[in-house]
Amino acid sequence: xxxxxxxxxxxxxxxxxxxxxxTQKLLHGLVIAACISRVLFFSLQGVIPKQWIAPxxxxxxxxxxxxxxxxxxxxxxxxxxxxxxxxxxRRAQFLSKSLAAFSVFNISLYLLLIGHFVAAGLGCYSGHNxxxxxxxxxxxxxxxxxxxxxxxxxxxxxxxxxxxRGAFTISSNEGQASSSEDIVNHGEIFKxxxxxxxxxLLTLLTVLCVIFDAVGNLWKYKVNLSTRSAHEVVYRIxxxx
Numbered sequence: 001x002x003x004x005x006x007x008x009x010x011x012x013x014x015x016x017x018x019x020x021x022x023t024q025k026l027l028h029g030l031v032i033a034a035c036i037s038r039v040l041f042f043s044l045q046g047v048i049p050k051q052w053i054a055p056x057x058x059x060x061x062x063x064x065x066x067x068x069x070x071x072x073x074x075x076x077x078x079x080x081x082x083x084x085x086x087x088x089x090r091r092a093q094f095l096s097k098s099l100a101a102f103s104v105f106n107i108s109l110y111l112l113l114i115g116h117f118v119a120a121g122l123g124c125y126s127g128h129n130x131x132x133x134x135x136x137x138x139x140x141x142x143x144x145x146x147x148x149x150x151x152x153x154x155x156x157x158x159x160x161x162x163x164x165r166g167a168f169t170i171s172s173n174e175g176q177a178s179s180s181e182d183i184v185n186h187g188e189i190f191k192x193x194x195x196x197x198x199x200x201l202l203t204l205l206t207v208l209c210v211i212f213d214a215v216g217n218l219w220k221y222k223v224n225l226s227t228r229s230a231h232e233v234v235y236r237i238x239x240x241x
């Protein structure tokens with residue numbers, strides 16, 4: 001019995017540590033959920049009723065928005081909150097100061113997605129045009145939210161990676177030197193800037209494709225099949241990125 005208690009005491013902290021929600025774990029979970037939503041969207045076409053297709057297509061966007069907003073909140077806490085120590089900011093942890101704002105924003109986001117599914121399930125359409133406009137309104141809402149988070153993501157990213165914050169300095173005295181003795185790690189800066197620009201371009205491309213889809217009834221039937229196919233290919237490539 002005594003040995004069992006000791007073993008339980010040893011394994012309990014490990015279990016608590018492994019089951020704790022962190023920024024990295026949530027980001028990985030969001031990527032998996034977004035991929036599953038796209039797999040279901042493509043695999044269930046022709047199997048489920050047509051009215052569920054549009055909400056299932058929109059299900060991908062909240063995961064993308066949540067991921068971007070999580071990165072924005074994490075960057076803000078790490079680089080702009082002076083009360084957080086350098087060691088604590090580098091550890092794998094979840095949000096603290098911005099947790100309430102992050103939670104409220106994302107609860108509203110997923111309520112909007114649920115509303116889209118409810119509208120489709122209740123058949124709140126009086127005709128094809130009405131259905132197109134309602135689906136377009138939901139898609140436009142996601143596009144606006146995605147664009148807003150994208151702008152904040154880009155602004156904070158430029159502040160961190162182009163104006164050189166403390167994350168890219170190497171102290172000449174094992175972390176105890178003053179700022180005047182810090183050496184800028186240009187290699188890390190270049191790689192981070194390249195990754196930020198690449199991600200920003202892909203996200204901007206996704207935002208534009210979502211907006212074009214939201215107003216698709218205004219242009220899709222006025223262009224030829226090649227143009228619509230090209231838009232679809234570009235959209236899916238942007239989603240993969």
